[in-house]
Each structure stands twice: as C-alpha cells, then as structure tokens.
Amino acid sequence: MELVKVNETVTRNYGGGGKQTEEVTSISYNIVDNDNVVGSASIGDGYFNMSVSMPGNMAEIKKKIETLLVME
Numbered sequence: 001m002e003l004v005k006v007n008e009t010v011t012r013n014y015g016g017g018g019k020q021t022e023e024v025t026s027i028s029y030n031i032v033d034n035d036n037v038v039g040s041a042s043i044g045d046g047y048f049n050m051s052v053s054m055p056g057n058m059a060e061i062k063k064k065i066e067t068l069l070v071m072e
Helices: 058-068
Strands: 002-014 020-033 036-044 047-052
Antiparallel strands (some): 002 020, 020 036, 036 047
C-alpha cells in the first residue's frame, strides 16, 4: 500500500514589511493498493484520521490495525 497526496492546506501569514511565513497545516491522501484506492488518510499537527477497506473478518482486521499502530 502507498499514500498518494490528494491535497494540502497551507496557511500564509503576512507580517509587516512584506514578510511572509507559510505553513502546511494538513495533508490529505488516498491509500492505494495495486492501483486501487482502498481508503483515505489525513494528517495534521497532533492528529491523523484513516479509513480503509480491506478483506478479512474482524479478528484479522484488528490484527492488521494493531500491526500498523506499533510504535518503537
């Protein structure tokens, strides 16, 4: 599976003297598996959302999710 960027939200702040700061505040992706979109994900500072369709029963899918969420 891979993430394919769909869009990003950018905040631009203009200060005195024409100074500009630019910050990406969120990014949305399609989740693609073998050239098929199987879900979507979005990320921002302090959060992520993900929705994915995958084959399997609830126990199999739970195990896949737990594998995805392992942080070392």
